[in-house]
Structures are given as C-alpha cells and as structure tokens.
Amino acid sequence: MKRFYKGAAVGAAPASASGAGFQVELDGRPIRSPAKAPLVFRSQALAQGVAAEWEAQGDKIDAAAMPLMQLASTAVDLVPAKRGEIVDAVSAYAETDLLCYRAEHPETLVERQARVWQPLLDWAALHYDAPLRVCAGLMPQPQAPEALRALRNVVEGYDDWTLAALQTVTGACGSLIVALALLEGRIDAAEAFEASQIDESFEIERWGEDSETTKRRELLRLDIDACRRFVDLLRA
Structure with missing residues (x-):
C-alpha cells in the first residue's frame, strides 16, 4: 500500500x-x-x-x-474474541517448557543450559509458587498440576494488551517461563533470546550458520525485542 x-x-x-x-x-x-x-x-x-x-x-x-501496531491490533481484534483459546494455548507451554528438557551431553551444553535456565525456573518457583520438574532427554514428563494451575492463573490475569505480547513472545521463545521472565523484567530481550536459543547457538558454534537460519533467528530476535518494548510502553 x-x-x-x-x-x-x-x-x-x-x-x-x-x-x-x-x-x-x-x-x-x-x-x-x-x-x-x-x-x-x-x-x-x-x-x-x-x-x-x-x-x-x-x-x-x-x-x-510496525510491530507495535501489529501487537496493538492483535490486542483489539483477536484477543477479546479468542481469549479462552489463547489462554489455553499459552498456558500449555508450561506442560513441556523448553527449560525443563536438558541435554545429556556434551558437557559444555549441559553446563550452559543449567547456568542460564535453572535460575529462571528457580525464579518462577519462588515468584509464582510454580516449581517445574527438570529431566534429561526429550520424552515428555508430567508437571505437577498445582504448578500448571499457578502459571495458568498468571496468564489469565493479564489484560488483553499484555496477553497479546505474551502470546507472541511465548511462541517466539518456545517457553512460557522465558516469556514471563521477560515481560516481568526478570531478564531483558537479549537474555530472553539467548535463553531460548541455547541449543541452536551451540550448534552454530560447532557447525556454522546458514543464511536461512540467520534470517529466522533475526526475526525471532526482533519479535522478542518488540514484545518487551510494547509492554514497557504499555506500562509507562
């Protein structure tokens, strides 16, 4: 246009x-x-x-x-009409949150995941009374219903505008815990990107990065940054 x-x-x-x-x-x-x-x-x-x-x-x-315009439009056009579905979808990330599934090797990656991810899980456990279980490997492990309910209550408590940002950044990060930590100021946008991309960044360090991966990661970085800025301005 x-x-x-x-x-x-x-x-x-x-x-x-x-x-x-x-x-x-x-x-x-x-x-x-x-x-x-x-x-x-x-x-x-x-x-x-x-x-x-x-x-x-x-x-x-x-x-x-115009990412701020896009998020504002989502908050007005989409969230009110589909709020229940959005709350369900966002809350469901806690059932298989990225931070709960750790590598078994190599040791360098194991240590990096623990150093970056465990403090965020500890924060969620204290801040929301929602301790999540950690396991090695990729097989789904059930989480305590009380923890999932506590996190769902947090998601439900957000207004439509903040929920629009939470939905976007949870999808971008693949983790509800990272998304909540970002929007609540526990971490900044660069730290959220780092936490959500630990596995990918590790593989890039070992094998290099192609142009498609570079483009995809940059778009994720921009989405994460826009959501944090949107919420900061919303609360200003």
Missing part, C-alpha cells in the same frame, strides 16, 4: 466508559485496527511508539516494520 498521509501524531481519544485514552492520528484522522475497530491506547507512551512507526514509513507502508 502506498503511503496515503503526510504525518502521524498522537491526540486525545474521545471519552468513553473505559476512561480517557489516546489515539494515533494520520493527518488528523484516527487510525483503526485491520478489523476497523477503534484503537484507543491507555498509555500515551505506547501511542507515541505506534505513531513513530507510522511516521517512519516511506513511500510504501511496510506492516512488518
């Missing part, structure tokens, strides 16, 4: 039952979601972040270059 506006700015959204908010305006006209729903931001900082994405577009609009 060609750029159809001269500039993007943030304005006050019309008062509603949900209270005051902010809207992104293109040449003075408020943007809407892809499903034509109003986009009202409760955070001025997040609205400014989305406006900056629109302002940075060139002659053609590149939706992939």
